[in-house]
Amino acid sequence: EHELVPQARRTVVDALLRGGSRAELADEYESLLKESPPTPAGLYDAGVIAQKLGKEKEAETVWRRLRSKFPDHALTARASLELAESAFKRNQFKESLVLARKASESEEPTVKLGGLLLVGENELRQKRPQAALKAFQSAEALGGDRALHFRAVAGRGLAHEELRQWAAAAKAYEA
Numbered sequence: 001e002h003e004l005v006p007q008a009r010r011t012v013v014d015a016l017l018r019g020g021s022r023a024e025l026a027d028e029y030e031s032l033l034k035e036s037p038p039t040p041a042g043l044y045d046a047g048v049i050a051q052k053l054g055k056e057k058e059a060e061t062v063w064r065r066l067r068s069k070f071p072d073h074a075l076t077a078r079a080s081l082e083l084a085e086s087a088f089k090r091n092q093f094k095e096s097l098v099l100a101r102k103a104s105e106s107e108e109p110t111v112k113l114g115g116l117l118l119v120g121e122n123e124l125r126q127k128r129p130q131a132a133l134k135a136f137q138s139a140e141a142l143g144g145d146r147a148l149h150f151r152a153v154a155g156r157g158l159a160h161e162e163l164r165q166w167a168a169a170a171k172a173y174e175a
Contacts, residue, residue, distance in 0.1 A: 006039070006041055009032075009041070009042070009045075010041065010045070012028065013028060013032075013045045013048070013049070016028050016049070017048065017049070017052060022053065025049050025052060025053055026053065028049060029046055029049040029050060029053065032045055032046035032049070033046055033062070038065075038069060040066060040069075040070045040073040040074075040075045040076070041075060043062055043063070043065055043066040043069070043070075043075075043079075044063070044066055044075040044078060044079055046062045047059040047060075047062040047063040047066070047079060047082065050062060051082075056086065059082070059086075060083060060086060063079035063080075063082055063083050064083070066079045067079055067080065067083075074106070074107065074108060076102075077102065077103050077105065077106035077107075077108065077111050077112075077115070078103070078106070078108070078111050080099045080100075080102040080103040080115070081099070081100070081103035081106075081111050081114050081115055081118070083099045084096045084097075084098075084099035084100040084102075084103055084115070084118050085118065087099060088100075088118060088121065088122065091125075093122045093125045093126050094122075094126075096118065096122050097118075097119060097122040097123070097126070100115045100116075100118035100119045100122060101115065101119055102115070103115030103118070104116045104118075104119055104135075104138075109142060109144050110144065110145065110148075112142065113139055113142050113144050113145065113148050113152075114148065116135050116136075116138050116139035116142070116152070117135070117136070117139050117148060117151055117152060117155065119131075119132075119135040120132045120133075120135035120136040120139065120152075120155045120159070121155065123135060124155070124158060124159060124162065127162075129159045129160075129162035129163045130159075130163065132155065132158075132159040132162070133156060133159035133160065133163065135155075136152050136153075136155035136156040136159055137152075137156060139151075139152035139155070140152040140153055140156060153172055153175050154172070154173070156172045157169045157170075157172030157173045160172060
């Protein structure tokens, strides 16, 4: 119950993710799940550890629990982005789109940018290039990480291509 416990737990999780053994990760995962009451950071970290252990379904379950117990917490947006990416990989574009929109509402710039990019990619997959273009333009306007910025520019080019706006697509690809 000490005020430094959350920071200490975060440090432990970071250290284990960098160089911990599978057994240590599994022990920490179990420990995080047994926290009473559960905390947003504990649930998010449990999902990250489950993912590192190759337990995708368990990671998704923990992140869904985070979303239901703490819908307004900042880590919920990160969990939504993780869930959206997983759904996208499984070609579940409608579910991914809902989750990506939630992530795009984040106050955290990287999560917001990732959410907007995933919104655009989902819209393209669902043959809605105008909505995709809008998402990619919003992502591009945020700036931030160069790799994500270029992904937004390329997405804008794809959306223009789908809309048969060849000059705008070529301009995006040149950028």
